Amino acid sequence: MPLVNRPAVVSFTLVDASGSRSQATANLIGGILLTDARTAAQALATAVEAASDCTVESYAITFPTVETQPVAPALNSRVEKKGRIQFRTSAGKVYTFTVPGIVNSVVLASGQIDEDLALITGITLALLASPWSDSNGATLDQVIGAYERFDSTSKGQLPSSRRAD
Amino acid sequence: MAHAPAALVIIAYRDASDSIGYTRLWLATGSVDVARAAVATRIGVLGALSGCAVTGYSITWSTHLSDVPAPGPQLVSTAGIFIWQTATADAYAVTYIPGINATMLDATDPAGLAINTQKLEVINYIAVLRDGAFVNPFEYDITALENAFVQFEP
Numbered sequence: 001m002p003l004v005n006r007p008a009v010v011s012f013t014l015v016d017a018s019g020s021r022s023q024a025t026a027n028l029i030g031g032i033l034l035t036d037a038r039t040a041a042q043a044l045a046t047a048v049e050a051a052s053d054c055t056v057e058s059y060a061i062t063f064p065t066v067e068t069q070p071v072a073p074a075l076n077s078r079v080e081k082k083g084r085i086q087f088r089t090s091a092g093k094v095y096t097f098t099v100p101g102i103v104n105s106v107v108l109a110s111g112q113i114d115e116d117l118a119l120i121t122g123i124t125l126a127l128l129a130s131p132w133s134d135s136n137g138a139t140l141d142q143v144i145g146a147y148e149r150f151d152s153t154s155k156g157q158l159p160s161s162r163r164a165d
Numbered sequence: 166m167a168h169a170p171a172a173l174v175i176i177a178y179r180d181a182s183d184s185i186g187y188t189r190l191w192l193a194t195g196s197v198d199v200a201r202a203a204v205a206t207r208i209g210v211l212g213a214l215s216g217c218a219v220t221g222y223s224i225t226w227s228t229h230l231s232d233v234p235a236p237g238p239q240l241v242s243t244a245g246i247f248i249w250q251t252a253t254a255d256a257y258a259v260t261y262i263p264g265i266n267a268t269m270l271d272a273t274d275p276a277g278l279a280i281n282t283q284k285l286e287v288i289n290y291i292a293v294l295r296d297g298a299f300v301n302p303f304e305y306d307i308t309a310l311e312n313a314f315v316q317f318e319p
Contacts, residue, residue: 007300008307015318016236016239016264017238017240020241022241028300029300032298033197034226035246037298038264042166043293044299045230052262052266053265054263055234055235057229057230057233059227059228060225060228063201063224064222065201066217070179070219072214072218073181074181074216075181077180077217079185080184080186082186098187098188099214099215100187101178101215101216101217103216106265119210119213132203133170133192134170135170137171141255
């Protein structure tokens with residue numbers, strides 16, 4: 001199961017006078033530090049904006065990693081069957097962590113997830129530790145609930161009534 | 166310029182029906198190595214919690230620019246296309262400049278379609294792409310501009 005790092009991608013969002021938005025992307029060398037990537041992205045943003053009538057609003061630098069030999073999914077596994085674990089953040093807000101295709105062994109008959117199982121504490125204790133946070137950078141302070149929920153995920157999902165071939 | 170306070174981590178899964186699902190998390194760190202290490206140690210736990218197969222993940226840091234100037238008249242659909250040579254023969258890179266300014270276009274040959282590579286703004290753009298940090302998607306270093314032209318995209 002090798003996880004392979006791919007070149008980083010910087011994606012600029014530009015807006016024109018009509019309010020329409022478009023993307024301009026470029027790849028960055030592998031192993032680049034975030035500070036160096038930001039410096040290169042800022043230089044490119046300046047150069048793009050000088051040659052364009054559009055305004056660069058923002059940019060995002062993404063470091064992708066791909067599994068080149070993924071294991072086979074379990075028979076009848078469904079990404080729509082989600083385990084959701086909710087945390088209270090240090091800012092008093094709620095952050096929900098989602099695991100697609102949650103295994104049945106951690107779900108109780110009530111639909112709750114057994115928070116005392118080692119499989120669950122393994123993930124909750126890790127997320128309660130730095131550097132995990134919510135989108136505003138607030139730390140996750142306590143688990144306030146965990147349950148199973150069926151949810152839609154992708155446009156390509158199969159209908160829920162589909163039976164295994 | 167304002168950096169987002171946390172990096173977005175997206176972990177991708179594939180189930181038995183080939184549908185794709187995601188877990189979204191955030192990391193309050195400015196280090197790629199720290200972020201990758203934190204994610205890598207969680208992948209195994211998530212793999213045990215899910216019947217789906219983890220197919221990869223991405224870590225994204227976002228930056229919003231402040232004091233942005235008002236856009237000019239050109240729309241984003243008028244894009245400048247730049248095709249680049251790389252350090253590997255027959256492997257190219259392509260970059261776009263949405264809403265390329267009309268003054269960047271070559272007035273002679275072919276008029277209004279080619280990009281004038283002698284314009285200072287275009288020279289600067291070429292120099293930034295060739296500075297060593299930028300590569301094509303296969304990580305081949307961008308070395309020289311092959312061609313540049315305008316393309317209208319819906």
